[in-house]
Amino acid sequence: MTEAExxxxxxxxxxxxxxxxxxxxxxPGILKDKLPSPYPNKVAAAKANNGAVPPDLxxxxxxxxxxxxxxxxxxxxxFDAPAGIKVDDGKAYNPYFPGGVLAMPQQLFDEGIEYKDGTPATVSQQSKDVCSFLRWTSEQYHDDRKRWALKGLVILPLATFIVLYMKKHVWTFIKSSKRAWVTTKGREPPHSSK
Ligand code: HEM
Structure with missing residues (x-):
């Protein structure tokens, strides 16, 4: 999609x-809004899905x-459930779901949508696109973060060098001068009025 679309x-x-x-x-929605839930609340969501609430993705x-x-x-x-596994009405068998039986039926089917550029709309193609989108929703600032890290990697060594150089410069006076303390005990202080 273009931004306008x-x-x-x-x-x-x-x-x-x-x-x-x-x-x-x-x-009307704007790009920053969350996709609205089709259910008014969790009870209604569970009622419509065999008792299981679809998770926020x-x-x-x-x-x-x-x-x-x-x-x-x-x-x-x-897949069809193997022998010995009971799948209740409205539930489905999927070996990847812990326990094997879940309340979400198959969502994606071959030719379920049409890609504008003619890409074959296989289940695996649609799944890959959905997963790419969900990866993005999970970490929307991922690319910005990496870009800032790269900038940091360039700037930090430079800044460290400048700070160390400045420190050396400022401390030169102290490090290269010699100080001595002598006792004045028993001596007249200079410019004494006596
Ligand atoms: C392509 C779109 C969808 C994706 C990517 C998706 C993905 C998921 C995922 C990742 C889970 C969690 C599985 C787990 O806990 O490990 C889930 C659970 C669930 N989804 Fe979907 N889902 C989609 C569409 C739908 C739709 C349209 C419905 C309902 C009409 C739905 C109903 C449910 C339900 C009821 C559960 C809970 C299953 C259970 O705990 O037994 N999903 N879905």
Whole structure:
């Protein structure tokens, strides 16, 4: 998507907000908004999904062992349950889910969407794109952070060199001068009026 397309799609959603007087309003979405939940609350979400609440996926990639590889495997691995495993109505078998039976049915199917550039819309292609997106939502500032780190790596050695040089410069006077203390005991202080 171009930025304009993404903005147009965000504006299609109505987001809960408040106006200047504090009254609740609905306004068109902007790019920084979270995707609105399709359910009003967790009870309604569980009721619509065989008792399991669909998790918030914003940072799910960081919250599962295997990160996006796990999500990819989960999305692409719906099979008939092997003998001995009971799958209740509305549930599905997926060997990657702990326990094997989960309340989320298969979500992605071949040709489920159409790519504008003609990329074949296989389950694995769609899963890869979803995983790339979820990796980004999990660490939206990843690239900025790396860029700042690179800048830091360049600037810090330079700054260290300048600071050490300045320190040497400033301390030269003290380090190269010799001080001696002599006792004045038993001697008249200089310029004494006596
Ligand atoms: C491509 C879109 C989707 C992705 C990437 C996705 C991904 C996930 C992930 C990673 C989990 C957590 C699995 C775990 O705990 O390890 C999950 C759970 C779940 N998802 Fe989805 N999901 C998608 C779409 C949906 C949709 C559209 C629904 C409902 C209509 C849904 C319903 C659920 C439910 C009910 C669970 C809880 C499963 C359980 O605990 O048994 N998901 N999903």
């Amino acid at each position: 993404a903005k147009a799609e965000a504006a299609d959603s109505l987001i809960d907000d408040i106006d200047d007087k504090g009254q609740p309003i609905k306004r 914003t940072t799910i990639v960081l919250g599962r062992h295997g990160n996006e590889n796990y999500i990819y495997s989960l999305l692409t691995s719906y």
